[in-house]
Amino acid sequence: MGVFVFLPLVLPLCTLPIARLAEQHLHPRVTTRLLTLLAAVLGLCSTLCLGLLVVVGTAQLPGNPLPDSWSDPEVRSAVPHAEIAGTAAILALAAALTAVGSTLRRDRRIRARTHGALDVLPAGADPAVLPDDDPYAYAVPGTPARPGRPARPGRIAVSRGMLRSLDGDERRALFAHERAHLHCRHHRYLLAVRLAGCVNPLLLPLRSAVAFSTERWADEEAARAVGDRRLTARAVGKAALIARPAPYPGLAQFAAPEPGPVPRRVAALLGPVPSARSWPPALTPAGLAALVAAAGTAASALSSLNAAVALFLVLKAATPL
């Protein structure tokens, strides 16, 4: 399998330009799906290859439960620098699995705690308006049924402080935005991308890219629901201005002059409706990005498959029957 086993570990690098181009040229719905699919496939391939390296690495350890012949020179020669790579892979896989576990636990805990907080309100109270002067608005994803507890549908939690600063039409835009989050199940995309970032840190930039594109997606849905892009832009802008300021205002001065997510969302809403084509024409930057994405994903999938088959054959040959 040679060097192919390492390829899926670094191929996620090709997602950086893709995330950027997709954001500028594709409909946010397409961007979200494309980037999430990319993250999921690349994350799975990278984990598979890590797993293969772990098998080779574990076979070298004294007292391991694997067949002795799996540490033969033929097996070791299948992976360049088998000792170092194997040991590193064991550590990396352990770290990745720990991160995945804690991410899933945290996800479940925050959802349960938020629903617990809102449970005192009658189930029909949606959006749940909370008497709090702090301006906030959250879409709380539903929780599946568990033994002894029925499934809880997603809810919207809005503080009175947030509603006070918006007029009636702007509130409609806000609710439409949050409902779009729940209805389009943005939470699942976000979780998938976060898990991908856990198994391969090179996929971490996709987190913020997908977080942004789901917001844009919800903005577009809201604009469609209220039938006014400018109104939606105003609601987003006003809400951001009254919400709490950035936690480190001092640092913001030194940050790149690149506009943050909220101004970009407002600017995009003031612009034309993004084209809803699911695949961009090939000879545009977006089309090129989509092609690179497809090629990178295919390369990653093929190399991990190649590595898996190669290792399987090597191990089969080394196993005495």
Add this chain to the structure above:
Amino acid sequence: MGGTPFGKALGQSPGRDRIRRGQGQLEAQVLAALHRAPGPVAAAWVQDRLGDGLAYTTVMTILSRLHTKGAVTRERAGRAYVWTPAADEAGLAALRMRRVLDGEPDRDAVLTSFVSALSAHDEQLLRSLLDRVEDGADGEDAEDAAPGPGAGPDHPSDEARGG
């Protein structure tokens, strides 16, 4: 979640299970009962009103929890306390939500917030964009008199894109 030392000290085994299962609902019921009360009432009054076979200690535990959260107030009347609601169900939900938001710095990964924080630069940019929205709205009012298809959105978009 609400395992406060106060609640633990008072909680007793018959009521514990029940509290763990439906803490939110029980708190809401107790608060609702207090709201229907003619004035400050004793825990026994709440227990009577709720019926449902709730133990006295359970009612006390819930009242104490609500008190820790600031959802009820109490004062001494003779040897016992009398209780008054400080917040309704929505107020209680807000208090509990507050605790989740303050206690989970990483919550934005799970709960999708309407807007994220702004840097100083973003704020300036946003204000100028919003000014354009207002200007554009004025312009649109004029156009509304003689509506032209597609004419409205084009004008501000070019400027906005430059930002």
